[in-house]
Amino acid sequence: MGNVTQTAEAKRKSGPKGTRKSTLARMEKARELKIKGATTGEIAKALGVTRQRVLQMLRGPREVFNFVRGRAKSRCQQCSFELSNGNVYSPSGDYGDLARLEYLCDEHFALRYRERER
Ligand SMILES: [Zn+2]
Secondary structure (H helix, E strand, O other): OHHHHHHHHHHHHHOOOOHHHHHHHHHHHHHHHHHOOOOHHHHHHHHOOOHHHHHHHHHOOHHHHHHHHHHOOOEOOOOOOEOOOOEEEOOOOOOOOHHHOEEEOHHHHHHHHHHHHO
């Protein structure tokens, strides 16, 4: 786990300054569209990025996704539904915050965001 934390931390700090805000804004937009039921392809088109990039925005860096999925044994942490392609929810929007990340199905991922808006 130490390695994953360090890698995520390094990645988080290494991004060029100035791009971070727009990246975060796009991440928020991607999540918003996803919650409304848009497919990865539709989100990619709306944001003008690749599908790969959309997946990365929704899941965080791959090593973080793999870690969170492994920890959850590939099951939604709310309903235990088995999924190989789940969502990683970060309450703070920070994927380096491993202890608070959750592996969720589409339904519970959307629910988390609705809870946050209240
Ligand atoms: Zn679920």
